[in-house]
Amino acid sequence: MFKFVRYVPKKKLSSFFIYGTIFVSSLLIGYKIVYTNIDNLVMDMITRRDIKMIAEYIRNEALAGRRIGENPFKEYIGLPKIDWHDYKQMEEDMKREGNGEQGKAYVIPFGTPDDEKLQDQLYRVNGYNAYISDMISVNRSVKDIRHPKCKEMKYVSKLPTVTVIFPFFNEHKSVILRSIYSILNRSPPNTIVQIILVNDGSTKEELNEPFNEELKRLGLSNIVEMIKNKKREGLMRARQLGAYKAIGEILVFLDAHSEANYNWLPPLIEPIVFNYKTVV
Incomplete structure (x- = not known):
């Protein structure tokens, strides 16, 4: 965490994790609604594993000091x-x-x-x-x-x-x-x-x-x-x-x-x- 805080301003850091938390939370809520209202087939399409993968991606990008939304090329x-x-x-x-x-x-x-x-x-x-x-x-x-x-x-x-x-x-x-x-x-x-x-x-x-x-x-x-x-x-x-x-x-x-x-x-x-x- 030290290296991450060192290269990313605290204001941006807090905003990043707030938006990240909102994004992942919305996926979890969407997952629950879809599973409740449709059927088990859709549950296989939006699984907890997929949500975990997205959360890990956000974390890894942050630790690498990269800003999501910038053209990497x-x-x-x-x-x-x-x-x-x-x-x-x-x-x-x-x-x-x-x-x-x-x-x-x-x-x-x-x-x-x-x-x-x-x-x-x-x-x-x-x-x-x-x-x-x-x-x-x-x-x-x-x-x-x-x-x-x-x-x-x-x-x-x-x-x-x-x-x-x-x-x-x-x-x-x-x-x-x-x-x-x-x-x-x-x-x-x-x-x-x-x-x-x-x-x-x-x-x-x-x-x-x-x-x-x-x-x-x-x-x-x-x-x-x-x-x-x-x-x-x-x-x-x-x-x-x-x-x-x-x-x-x-x-x-x-x-x-x-x-x-x-x-x-x-x-x-x-x-x-x-x-x-x-x-x-």
Whole structure:
């Protein structure tokens, strides 16, 4: 408390805690009214854990000497804009050949009856052709489908750090891995500091501990972390749980079957740099 009082005037300090107390109290009152007047389902959406998380955030911001309401990225605004493209990587991608490279369609060759049975089984389980997904590299190249003008755009030369959060339930493993690699390969250096996989109670055994072991084997465990929910919480709750563990300055929520294209991140987060209240 000594350090906090030292850097924050007593008048501001008292006002801060008064407003903080009012804010948290209003949440508690709202929680009671919602629970009383609606049903138990809403109680799961606004829980005491969420209120505690907000209170801890206010306290931590205060102890760090920061004022809530100020743009944390204001020092970036006056910086020059640059071209963030990794042209060397793009050139190497253009030379790649193989199943599904450049985002091209892959036609399955005629196989045995067992192959066709497996293909049908995986399609029924996943709702897409997971059999083909397993035949395509998880680290594949994609076709640059952007408008020509988009390729000329420049963005602020310093970007905040980013945590990408992938909630999933029984997603096919190769699809998740391809999503991870696309984010890592096509984001500016040192921007992606964390990828969080929120396993929302998946019943596929391969998505539990064996998946953690595979992340280690692939050398991804230093940046990819998996959270395992004991039961299925739903998409919004899974996102909240991922956000609670995030360390990045900006959070990006994506479906676990997403592939990023070239230079996808700078135009997404630059508006947040200029106005931190922006939700893209």
